[in-house]
Amino acid sequence: MTLDGKVPSGPIETRWARHRDHLRLISPANKRRYTVIVVGTGLGGGSASATLAQLGYNVLAFCYQDSARRAHSIAAQGGINAAKNYGGDGDSVYRLFYETVKGGDFRSRESNVYRLAELSGNIIDQCVAQGVPFQREYSGELSTRSFGGALVSRTLFCRGQTGQQLLLGCYQAMMRQVSEGSLKVFPKKEMLDLVVVDGEAKGILVRDLTTGEYEAYAADAVVIATGGYASVFNLSTNAVGSNVGAIMRCYKKGALMANPCYTQIHPTCIPFAGWFQSKLILMSESLRNDGRVWVPKKKGDKRPPHEIPESDRDYYLERKYPSYGNLAPRDISSRAAKEACDDGRGVGPSGYAVYLDFRDAIQRHGRKVIEERYGNLFELYEHIMGEDPYAQPMKIYPASHYAMGGLWVDYNLMSNIPGLFVIGEANFSDHGANRLGASALMQGLADGYFVLPYTIGDYLATTQPGKVKPDNQEFKKVKEDDEARVNRLLSIKGSRTVLDFRIELGRLLWENVGMARSEETLTKALEEIPRIREAFWSDLKLTGSEKDLNQQLERAWRLSEALDFAEILTLDARERRESCGAHFRVEHQTPDGEALRNDAEYSYVAAWEYKGEGEKPAMHKEPLTFEVVQPTVRSYK
């Protein structure tokens, strides 16, 4: 299989414009004859559903939550990047493009990243027109702040609730289309499968989470916007319902899974306290604008933080990366925290935490300014930890957060299955091996508002609308398969709960496929995963029935897919024998412990093809070429 990314050629500044000008169009009167299914209602799915419906397509949007306003994009705190140069500090589209390619450690497609940077400004204009209340200065102009991996101030924000406000913008635009009749929202329906007819994506099978009934929906194209896979680590910053089910079902129907080993571990989260935890809560990276990260210089220093004098503190990010300091990118900051803790200098009861200290910022700016900037985050911290971060430093530790990998797509965001589009975190396209802060919101909205609505027309124009109906044989077959799989889960009647298996898998991955990976740990994980899967399919205990609201069954279905996904993630991590971005192989590091890339052998996208149950998937390579930015050693020193 040759992977054609359909990347346009010519000067990078005009690639998108020229490409867009030559995409096929569908006349306004004909658009309503085409039905598009969108799965997921986060920033990607929400913006796409609203925009496609405005354009006149007949849109069906699905989500597992009880309303389209609740997808996990809502929890994004810090902000959204835009190359507006509002900070007056020399920002430009090129600079955002450059920092994103560099931040991704030269493992992303230049053309995609340039388009993303180019669209970043439109997104802000769009959101302001929708009534998103971005933070303003006394002049009435928009405020910006800095994020990790950037040397300029280009992040716009709504206090610590930026994701919420952007998502409500999408949701409200969706609700208007619902009232106009061009969009139907189906909450509490979970996609069980993709239906492929004659090699093209033509519908989905869902399970109604209230009644347990299976329902078939046919369409002319299917858009997957179901987010990432950080939840396979069990404890992550994702919502408890976030899962890999939809992307895995597409994979099993022939869509390629690209770069699954690129998983972002976010440096500033509430530390792990015990396996009873249902998730790890993120504290926005924006806190690193004013907070200083440190650990004691001496191992096992158990003094309370205020008793440790300056001379005994190691501000390790400032020491190791003087030019970026506390704003070093996420992968680098996370690894540095792990190193300090592995060295016995971690703090807190478990020794797996570092301090994020606001003492100096409060002295410099006063408590009021800090309150204005981070008030709700400080409140959140106090809620959870029972400690006042104004009086003593926060304790933080890295946690699994975001998936850079995902389903493979071309420049049009279409997967290798014609008619199957993948947007937002669910695809692999823009962040390479590491995503910079405040870029996830940007990508979700760029894909949904400004890319997919154009590119999907190019595909639809080649198809006959309404060709496939839900009574097609393929829907029947998929339903039989999935019903059998659901019943198999219910018939095991073993002794262990879903959560039991979820914790076992998560712990295995965190320890062996987490922030530092080696041939040995990855091989161990590849041996263990099939064992856990076998135990799952032979000893799972579920209660209740199929035709009911049965949350255990939902979770079992999702975990069964996570078990399969974990194996591709680990395999991809083992096959990539280099360190790049968030993928750190201990065998491949520089003498001072930085990631050592191998461009000669690994400058490619690894796209995995499903070969059947129990079979090893096949890897296809899409070579990455760099015409504008020459790959260099990524230095933040």
Next chain:
Amino acid sequence: MRFHLKVWRQEGPEAPGRFFDYDVDDIIPEMSLLEMLDKLNEELIKKGTPPITFESDCREGICGTCGMVVNGSAHGPQPKTTTCEIRMRHFQDGEAITIEPFRAAVFPVQKDLIVERAGLDKVIQAGGYTSAYTGTHADANAILVPKDDQEYAMDAAACIGCGACVAACPNSSAMLFVAAKIAHLGTLPQGKPEEASRALSMTEAMQEEGFGACSNHFECQAVCPKGIRVETIARLNRAFLKASLKRLA
């Protein structure tokens, strides 16, 4: 820590429900209330008993999915806290804790602690948006927004759509929910042009969906996990009155 729980169980919308008693042990103060329920559920499943069905997603107080009545108060007794944010250290060791679903005729119970809240989406569909289509707009800095207005809009926009205000109101009114949206959009220049029609259509939709009227009990403000204030309701009333008079004229 140990607790005695009284939890509402109901098999389906038509089935009768009642409180069940559970004793939970080995609870760590850092645990959240929902993590305590997770733990209890694990024990129930192992015994072959159907676990308690409840909704939650983000578990950090922002998605608005969770929502139940804890010790008689929507989202529990702590101010400005969602159910998922409640930590067990706020309870006394050995305390009895009562957990039941949101109680409002407009929010029918689906199972155990889950209620149906689709009415809130219908109210937003009636006008809780600006009519700016996706496309090219003026530069985001072209229209200045006074900082105070933006802060006020943000305070109101923080609503998470959980429905606690409805559950706490003796009339099951969604006035605070509607007022928050009117205040959010109406304060900003981008939302101002449609303020009058929005106030009318959203208020009418609220009534059509079966939500009651406001009779100034202010229970909504007391339980709102995001601290939305009842002053927004006064603003809604003004906008509604102005729009109604305009319609008459």
